[in-house]
Amino acid sequence: MTGILLAILAAVTWGSIVFVSNKLGGDEDSQTLGTTVGALIFAIGVYFYKMPHLSSVTWAIGFISGLFWCIGQKNQFGAVRYLGVAKTAPMSTGLQLIGTTFFGVFIFKEWGTTKSIIIGLAALACIITGAILTSIKQGNDKGQAKSRKKGFFILLVSTVGYVTYVVLIRWFNIDGWAAILPQAIGMVAGAFFITLRDKPYNKYAVRNILTGLLWSTGNLGLLLALPKIGVATSFSLSQTGIVISTIGGLFFLNERKSKKQVWLVLLGCLFIIIGGVLLGFTKT
Numbered sequence: 001m002t003g004i005l006l007a008i009l010a011a012v013t014w015g016s017i018v019f020v021s022n023k024l025g026g027d028e029d030s031q032t033l034g035t036t037v038g039a040l041i042f043a044i045g046v047y048f049y050k051m052p053h054l055s056s057v058t059w060a061i062g063f064i065s066g067l068f069w070c071i072g073q074k075n076q077f078g079a080v081r082y083l084g085v086a087k088t089a090p091m092s093t094g095l096q097l098i099g100t101t102f103f104g105v106f107i108f109k110e111w112g113t114t115k116s117i118i119i120g121l122a123a124l125a126c127i128i129t130g131a132i133l134t135s136i137k138q139g140n141d142k143g144q145a146k147s148r149k150k151g152f153f154i155l156l157v158s159t160v161g162y163v164t165y166v167v168l169i170r171w172f173n174i175d176g177w178a179a180i181l182p183q184a185i186g187m188v189a190g191a192f193f194i195t196l197r198d199k200p201y202n203k204y205a206v207r208n209i210l211t212g213l214l215w216s217t218g219n220l221g222l223l224l225a226l227p228k229i230g231v232a233t234s235f236s237l238s239q240t241g242i243v244i245s246t247i248g249g250l251f252f253l254n255e256r257k258s259k260k261q262v263w264l265v266l267l268g269c270l271f272i273i274i275g276g277v278l279l280g281f282t283k284t
Helices: 002-024 028-050 056-083 085-107 114-135 145-171 176-195 203-207 209-251 259-279
Strands: none
Touching (some): 002 085, 056 085, 056 145, 085 145, 085 259, 114 259, 145 176, 209 259
């Protein structure tokens, strides 16, 4: 039960990130840089609170994991420019779920019984169906095909970064408390090099330190949930927070185009919530 609650904490905080960062302003470079600085501040506080042992493997894998996260986050922020928050969040979630579930089920063998496999597949079907429903285009979108294709490609790159960031920690059995600081340092280093050309040192980067603190809270929840309920279940549960991003984009960022779209989004959110609840029963 503790693992499920930790994953839900990640869902609530991560589900707010894209929406919050959009409200705070800035482009993907300043948002990424600010988020990583906030994550580093959080990580330093956690380190002195817990004082975990940091081996050379923990430093190396944590740092690399942070680099891949940076690739994932920057490209997710970048996709918003072409797709909007309400579409980016569910599409990104669907792609990440496919990737993490593949590793969780086929590599880490986390669904050990026929019952858990059936429930898990049903849960994923619900979540992916929900993601599709929330991302269905509405109205006359002619002329936006190139933007959608570019946004989708950016999301594919983002997915590779996000999935690798999660899987590396699980693969090497890195303790969640120990991973926080090396990961945050890798994130800041990655953000610095990725955004170096554009020099995003502005007020928006400072504002998005709040985004980093929010993300870090969810990240700690996920890392602590991984050894308790596994990659497939914990990561899938953590992604149900897209309900927050999607509804935030529709109603607070005015991305909705019709009543039909609103109903599709609400139906999609319902599917995602059902899938998240089902995932809680897959851990044997």
